[in-house]
Amino acid sequence: MKISIERAALLKAVAQAQSVVERRNTIPILANVLIEADSDTVTFRATDLDIEVVDRAPAQVERPGATTVNAVTLNEIVRKLPDGALVTLADDGASGRLSIEAGRSHFQLATLPKEDFPVMASSDYETNFSAEAPVLRRLFDKSKFAISTEETRYYLNGVYMHVADGDGSKVLRCVATDGHRLARIDAALPDGADGMAGVIVPRKTVAELRKLLDDDETQIAVSVSETKIRFATQDITLTSKVIDGTFPDYSRVIPTGNTRKLEVDAADFARAVDRVATVSSERSRAVKMQLDEDRLILSVNAPDSGNAEEELAVAYADEKIEIGFNAKYLKDIADQVDRENAIFLFNGSGDPALMREGSDESAIYVVMPMRV
Template structure:
């Protein structure tokens, strides 16, 4: 195997593959990426047996075809550290992958590509098409609410719902809920619900572009695959029943608060410095057109700040986790944010004013 490429052609593919490759090295070859050459292209594959990424790099000068596996982390880090327009020559010599540039030479240990496992995927459920930017937006707007190591394994992922009305992404860790939906999807099939694993969601959100490039989504009962130009991303699905998130939305008489997003973000960041490091709580005290934030900790330290808001409801005191509030504010794009309160014991609903495209629910905490 011999091929020549520029760093700029291969670096991003190596970095994306490195993020997919298994880090715990329970099976040594899963820490590797497979590099395969044919005709004028290089195909790079990485998998941890749950998620798999295959990237094709076209217009490569291939002198000799072949395939081999090398360390994903080492290859990615090496390539990233080289100058941008550096020409790289990859050559398989005596069982090692020889990489050379104008002033640099490296030999990488290899494992046979014949031993490299790949996901076995079948697609019995059908397919649909959507813009890359649409899927990326839905994932980015909700993924922060996923659980990470919850015993309720179905919470360690994100629910995708496809209906004739559009597509919806839902994530919850039991303390907060994020829902994003879009009607910009022409889907005429039966209603579908799939739970994507946490790692698949986070990597897809990084890999997908924000433009209108059309991607193809293929699915079965156990796998989902997203195909775009020169890229195939596959993942196992979480086999479980996602909770009925509609029941989480608070009901009853609501009191609306509208506040400048940047001002609230800054005030919460200051309050977090003196909040309890374990629970990170902040108390909201609401009165007509006024919000008082109070945070304290076991060291008897305290922070208090008043913020001008638009609020005409009755007096209210309620506590929240500062981190949960900041996570929501970080994905809201408007200058203002609306918070709907339903009483001191009920969850709070956050959204962009006069918009229902994305909705966030945060449970209160006792302080």
């Protein structure tokens, strides 16, 4: 194999591949990226056996072929090469080395046989549809903060993507929860998605998918089966196993009887929560909200370190209420608000609170209270 490729195109492809590779693994080939050159295209493939990413880039292919090389090392080399460099990758197939040349720089990296590289088995995808990048970006960006990190509750370690009944029509919905807070985000149902089985997209896959969604003009081809999900652009294909588990009935924890309504500037609220939480102990991070007519007092009382209080002008016309929340959970939820105002709906001091973005009910958030 011998190819010449622009440094920028090579870096983009290798960076995407190396981020999938697990740094610590017992199978040496999994630390490598499979490089395949043919015609005028070079393909970079990496996997951790649960996720596979394939990135295609244009190249001058002098000698077709394939080899595997350490993904992290290759990425570091390419990252440190000068902008605009033309990089030559060459492998004679006999020496067990990949030669990398750019200007006066020359490297040789050990290779492993391409035959040893595991390729994720293809799947029969029952559902295939296309979605615009901004739609998927909103669904996953606004829900991923609530993904659980508890490995014992593995079925919560991802975003549950499924078709649901919305307000008068079916919607594509993403839900995440860790038992303390919940995010439920809806989007219009794309053509062809109607029969999709609900799948739990793992946390790592959500992070890798985000890199495909930066360009607002990109269309993402989505394919779903019971065991796998695939996201594809013109240049990149991301395939992942889905979590083999049953997502809980989240509708049971979304309150429907909360009538005490608070309207507050979302950015001001998030900053105020962050400020008063500075004095709280790291373990609990509890913030008390005291609501009275058009007034909100946020306070923290940490006997070991001090106390803090901040008052905000708000729109509130219901009975007085005092309720406590984990400061990080409150701030995480407030940070999701794209609109100017956040609307909180409360019931009692021991009941979960509901939040939405202004009058938009396509995104709702639930946070459980704390004793303060």
